Amino acid sequence: MKKHYKLFLLLFIIIVLLILIVIELSSLAEQNTLKDLDSQYDMRLYNYYNNELLAKEYLDVITINNDISYQKIKKQLSHKLSEELQEEIFGYKVYTLQTGPNVYYELQSIKGTLDSGVYTFKLEYVVKTNGYVRNLVTLIYIENGIIIKVRTL
């Protein structure tokens, strides 16, 4: 009985080991398949989507109303702007205006186009602050992943 018990135990351990090996091999195969799948994504709009995210990110500039928000948004956005825009928007070390009321925005739509290597995004949004509500339209121009021009109509 004791011998049979040991035999069963041994068999069982072998089965478990075999299963573990199979799982490991299938995991490796799965990793390779996942890598293959990653390369099958249609990349035609890859840059468009990335630049769209950047354009949306720019709107955070509207929310700057004190030095804390100024420094935070300067850190996250400054290197994504052209030198001229950096100077224009974040040219000062500290926030030089008076602390204002909170400003919120709600993006209603974003649409984009590509022409001669420059992405232009049209953003329609609503700005709300201190009981004041305003609908705005802004065009954001992006080249090589850098915002080069902003035009609010």
Added chain:
Amino acid sequence: MTKNFKFFILLVILLLLITGCKSTKLEAKKINLEQYNKQVDFLVNQYEKNKIESNKVESIVIEGIFGSEIDTYSISSTCALEISDNIILLKNEISSYSTYLVDLELNSLSAGFAEETSEDDFHVRDKNVLRELILKEIQANIDCYYFLNSVDGILEQSFIIESMNGNHILFSLYWYDGQCFDVSYTLTRSVN
């Protein structure tokens, strides 16, 4: 022995379940890939198709605003009449704007030149020339963009035209499947 045996059976079942979960991850990725590629293909095809058709209308709109007639018959769309009506609105708005600019220019010139020439001849001659120049400048500054909405594939053909006091007119045609289905006319108010 029975307890150990049950434990090992449970262990085997657990290991098999882990294998099953990993397969689910792969399946989910495949579905995600298929959906993503389908969406990209749809958007790119829509954009190309709508761009071709809307391109044909761009010159018709510009000619309609600055020319003598609006070629509605060349616009094969259910919105042809609406486009035509909006072009008339644009013509009137630009006409008012150009008159404003002409008057502004003449007022700044008249102080220096009124004594040298006959007042009436000066104003009639220069006013027409000035108006032509100003209209050409307004026309040259019109921006026409073809914006893609990456959610629904609708192409927005936007004409952005300068207006008085730093404001802008946004005249947009909306295209889907090669057809213009909607028109919008908005006057933005400058933030400055």
